[in-house]
Amino acid sequence: MNDLGWQFRKTPPDGGIAGGGAAQFAFSEQSIDTLVREVIQNSNDQDINEGPVKVKFEFIDLSGKEREAFEKAIDWSDLHTHLLAVADLNFTAAHRFKRELGELDSLPGIRLLRITDSGTKGLTGPEYSRFDQPEGNFASLCRNILTNQKSSGGGSFGLGKTVLWSFSGIGTVLFFSDLNEPEGGNTRRLFGRANYPYHVTESDNENQAWEGPGWFGQFNEENIAESKWDASDELLRDLQIFRDPNIGSGTTALVLDFDELDREEDRSLQEIASSLYKAVERNYWPSLLQGTLEVEISVTEHGNVEYEEIINNAWVPSPNVQPFVEAWQKSSENCKDKFTGDINEVVSTKISVEVPERHGHYGVDPAPASKVDATLRLVSFPLLEETKELANTVAMVRGAGMVVEYKYFSSPLDLDYAVCGVFVAGLTRRGFGHGGHDQTVLNEAEKEQHDRVEQFLRASEPPAHDQWDHRQARCMAEFPSLAARGLERLRGSIKSALSAAVYTEPPPGGITPEGLGRLLKFGTQGTVHHEGKLTCSVRESKFEDGRWLIRGQVSNTKPEHGWRAKLSVGIQEDGSKKGEILPLHEVIIDGLKVSTSAVGAIFDTKEERVDFQLETADSTQYGAFLNKCRIWVDVTKQAPESGGNG
8 A cells, every 4th residue: 555644553452441641641731831841842952053943833723725625635534533433432531532523523723733943853763663772753753652762952751742742632743854864865754643542433333443543654565654755745735734945954743723731711823822932932041042042933814924923032031031131141251259239230150060970871871970060140130020020030051051940049138139040051962061151162071071960950850841850760760879969959059159149248336146146036846756756955056157056955755775866957048938958067966076967967875865066067158147037956866777977
């Protein structure tokens, strides 16, 4: 056979069924932000370093003769048969299909989203992949689910690519790719995939059960749909997936029946396009400023373009991102060490990132632990109603040029201006360090160091790439040791740097540090255990020469068999939900010095109560708001077999 059409896979011999793919549950929310982040990130991963990556989002309301031609080209009658079967199911995943199919059958138009990128590789690689060989871009996106063998790039999960299908009300996406390098002598590749659950169709009074997914392509001799390499321009235009050959290599994806899963009622396409513009700006302004990304957004209804916007490095940032842009763009020679109280001042400082040892496994080389500098830029701006939510927020950015997270750092500082900032780390695909902030040319050794940061931070991101968290599976596999400490110290360093940038010495004749210490609310915490109840009481505390000096007593109601406890000191700012652990300089228990760590000091005893005195490490950065915080001491029972430093 040599026909173009749909191939669905019959149920396996064991009769197993599935009520939908795990892909639809990949993200905690299915918003326009999710779509923008994942689509652009996947395009950036295929950057060929020949100018900016260009991504075009086109919303189309297709009706009339164009819809008729489209349905004929896509073999709608066959696809419709399978959709009807899915709509009759009782699976959770089927309810959406039933609703959307009802609308498609009753409304004159079908909503399409056409996404076109250029300056990228295209869908390369063989038709099929094997786990003992690196999979190509094509197989990874179009054939396989929940796989990803990439060792570089912005994405880290096979889940990310599923976002396209999640925005199709009928779970169907087409692809046409103009390859940068020929695959078997061919460069124009057409294919499609429908992500359906198990369903049963009826033909000639006979039922046929289908495993779920379907593929759109050219049938081979074994009746399997594969890539069509010789699609005519006429066919591509009918399928609404034609690419202008002048834009260069890349991929066009067509999302059928575009639908926002997180909304009960459909928005107009222009409303959606406006939201998408804001999402591009909010998530990708670093890439826009670097000139490595350009985005175009349009809406076509009844054959007329009703909305069109282009976002590049010449765009005018909105007030919600302007302060971050100001911090990014300020030249180094015009940055300061501390704020003086003026508006639009930029403070620049280096933040050391502790990268743990990386364990090698398939596709990943081992690497030793290291410390690599990253950049923190802070900017002062007026306390205005439209920008006040930005105060004490830092945009966390790595080499891929996407804002991973807008991280809030609580601070009770009473200022007449606001401060926010940008933290940038890692290596860009263009070979720039610090997330491409200064675009300084690096030597190979420097590139390797910044790439280690990039690998570490990327491995710590969940499928949505919206935070850095050591508990992610990839991070635990590649960085099983000290990843938590590295990320915690990174956040602590950023917070300390923010505090230090706005810190001002107390005025002459004002309250002394000791006096401020007496003004504090001092608290203690204890832990109830079956081996006894631990309590902690503080007899004396003072703040002297930038350090806390604390004396007190720890008691245990059941000391008979000996016990082990950890003593920690923390500071909790007003309004913060969780206190920050302070590093300890020295701890003495009953006259004997004990070992300390970043999280406290562990001691063993058989006594009912022990006296302690401790001294924190330098806490000068808190001197600006000592009268607005709470110091606490925590004592917790430790397992006897735990290490001596906790």
